[in-house]
Amino acid sequence: MSRPSTPSGASGKDVAGEITAALTAIREGDETALTRLLPLVYEELRRVARRMMAREPSGQTLQPTALVHEAYVRLFGNGPTRWDNRAHFFVAAATAMRRILVERARRRRAERHGGHQRRVTLDEGAVPADPPAADLLALDHALGRLTAEDERASRVVHLRYFAGLGIVETAELMGISTATVSREWTYARAWLLRDMRGARKGKRDARPPR
Numbered sequence: 001m002s003r004p005s006t007p008s009g010a011s012g013k014d015v016a017g018e019i020t021a022a023l024t025a026i027r028e029g030d031e032t033a034l035t036r037l038l039p040l041v042y043e044e045l046r047r048v049a050r051r052m053m054a055r056e057p058s059g060q061t062l063q064p065t066a067l068v069h070e071a072y073v074r075l076f077g078n079g080p081t082r083w084d085n086r087a088h089f090f091v092a093a094a095t096a097m098r099r100i101l102v103e104r105a106r107r108r109r110a111e112r113h114g115g116h117q118r119r120v121t122l123d124e125g126a127v128p129a130d131p132p133a134a135d136l137l138a139l140d141h142a143l144g145r146l147t148a149e150d151e152r153a154s155r156v157v158h159l160r161y162f163a164g165l166g167i168v169e170t171a172e173l174m175g176i177s178t179a180t181v182s183r184e185w186t187y188a189r190a191w192l193l194r195d196m197r198g199a200r201k202g203k204r205d206a207r208p209p210r
Contacts, residue, residue: 015040019086027082034076045071045093051164052097062104071096087173091155094162102140109137142195146188152176153188160185 019040025033049064049071056062074096083089147154152174159170160181167185171178 016086019089023083023086023089027084038072041089041093042068044090048090048094048163049097052094052101052162056101062101067097067100070100074100085175087155087159087175090163090173091158094158098140098143098158098162102137105136138196138199139192141199142192145195146191150188150191153184153191156181156184157188157192 019037022033022037022040026037045068046064049067053062053064053067071093075092083092143154143157146157155174156170159165159173160167165173167178167181170185171181174181
């Protein structure tokens with residue numbers, strides 16, 4: 001897939017409006033809107049990919065552009081998918097990239113027959129305390145469980161941790177208050193850390209209170 005040309009001379013609000021319009025058109029069955037959407041979101045998706053790839057071990061052969069392209073194929077390969085809004089779309093894109101990296105981690109682990117695993121942390125520039133390191137695969141399992149229990153908190157994690165958005169950006173994208181984002185982010189981090197600790201010990205700790 002060749003790199004799409006990106007719009008020039010447009011303000012952030014203009015681009016956000018065009019993305020929303022394209023997603024609405026897709027939801028209404030206009031397949032041609034797909035060709036309008038990609039140039040609008042391409043650079044943002046590359047930024048998300050670069051952030052994710054920065055956590056990958058040295059010697060990683062997958063590049064951010066390739067990660068974007070592979071995620072794009074997953075998002076659009078089976079025809080138009082209908083997203084509710086921009087937040088829904090970017091969460092879907094971040095989820096697709098995360099799954100690609102998790103699959104690669106699983107393959108690497110299988111090749112090593114249970115050797116060292118990729119480690120990540122949940123304190124990427126926005127968390128005051130340093131939580132224990134967590135295996136990428138354990139984080140993926142925990143996120144799956146969090147999504148099933150609390151989808152909004154899971155979306156906040158995808159936008160804050162994986163997409164690298166700030167509190168204000170996440171609030172604007174999700175259409176909720178910054179106080180709600182902060183509360184969900186704090187809760188989700190505590191939930192994930194407890195879940196992963198419990199998984200390592202073979203049991204589930206009590207869930208953190210709201």
